[in-house]
Amino acid sequence: MTLVKPQTHLHVQAIDTGHLDQVRTSGTDGHGNRVRPFAAAGGGGEPLRCCLRYAREGEQIALISYAPLDHPSVWREVGPVYIHVAPCGGYRSAGLPEELATGPRVLRTYRADATMNYDHNTLVADDADLTPIIERLLAEPDVDTVHVRTVVPQCFLYSVTTR
Known part of the structure; x- marks a missing residue:
């Protein structure tokens, strides 16, 4: 017999706003990279991990390193993600x-x-x-x-x- 978990609503998690506040305040991503702002090209090219949408043309964004698993793990990977340079409110939908x-x-x-x-x-x-x-x-x-x-x-x- 296979156990099936009862279905509830989906909880979507963007990058934690506390983590992003720390990155923005320190000016580094915690992996040795400085936050370097630039204007987004727009047109659906830069998916923002702070608010979970594509950047709009001219918005100030940055490419930082991020590890979605924040504890020691063999599956912990650090990779590039786009974020707004200034706080944006995150994803709340x-x-x-x-x-x-x-x-x-x-x-x-x-x-x-x-x-x-x-x-x-x-x-x-x-x-x-x-x-x-x-x-x-x-x-x-x-x-x-x-x-x-x-x-x-x-x-x-x-x-x-x-x-």
Whole structure:
């Protein structure tokens, strides 16, 4: 008999605003890189991990290094992410972020102990709606969190849980 977790609403987590406040205040990303502001080109090229939307032309943004797993782990990866240079309010909506809610994407699954669950990692190769795919993954009894990533560079976009 397979146990199925009861489904609840999706909880989307952008980069923590406290972490971003520290980066903005210190002027470094904590991985040895200075925050270097530049004007966004716009047109859907820079997905912002602070507010989970694409940068608008001319907005002041920066490319920093970020590790979505903040504790010692063999699955801890540091990678590039775009953020607003000034505080923007973060992501506060229900459900997946509208501008980053479709594929193509890589969905990496993690167990409750933060170990990667390779059995459920998923490639969404087309422009499919990610919501039902993520709901299905999070309904698996051995999946606690889904990291949504870009396909080619596999950069972290946001994480999703049901709590």
